[in-house]
Amino acid sequence: MEGTKPVNKKLAAALSGGAVLVLALSGCGSSDDGNDKLDSWAKQVCDAVKPQAQKIEAANAAIQKQTSDNSAPDAVQNTDAQAFQDMSDAYKAIGSAVDNAGAPNVDGGKTKQTNAVKELNDISASYAKLKAQVDKLDTKDQAKFADGLKDIATQLDKLSQSGNDALKKLEEGEVGQAMAQQTSCKSASGSPATAKG
Helix, strand or coil: CCCCHHHHHHHHHHHHHHHHHHHHHHCCCCCCCCCHHHHHHHHHHHHHHHHHHHHHHHHHHHHHHHHHCCCCHHHHHHHHHHHHHHHHHHHHHHHHHHHHHCCCCCCCHHHHHHHHHHHHHHHHHHHHHHHHHHHHCCCCCHHHHHHHHHHHHHHHHHHHHCCCHHHHHHCCHHHHHHHHCCHHHHHHCCCHHHCCC
């Protein structure tokens, strides 16, 4: 079993970087000077993001747990495949939520919204590709399985470091301030570090 254990750890570390991405949607700041339209936009998005952020955290936790156990390759494969599927679905749902909410009532709101939706959909597609890769791994051959996981961990690492620029832009200024005031966004940003581990 020694073969896959360090790779699993790498996978879990890369994944926790990805979870941060959605938690970035929590925004921060103070008042947005009573922009009611923006407040209602922020509430709609935050309410939709919260359950998806929880889904992503749960998927992340499942992989972390599988990492800490001395798990068989097929158990690791099943857990990882399900986690990637959940993450893909969650990012797609967040993209839809931002899309359905319409453009935030700020300068350049439409562009910010369009870019963020595209980015969320791209992230969703990336997780779907990772799931397909995990599904194809050979669990009978320990060395091949470890190599396959290593490749997935590398891609995951890139994914967690890449492209949440559009999300950051969406949350700049007044939008971030409006989101920071929403209870659902505040709780969506609960630190995953509080989980027992």
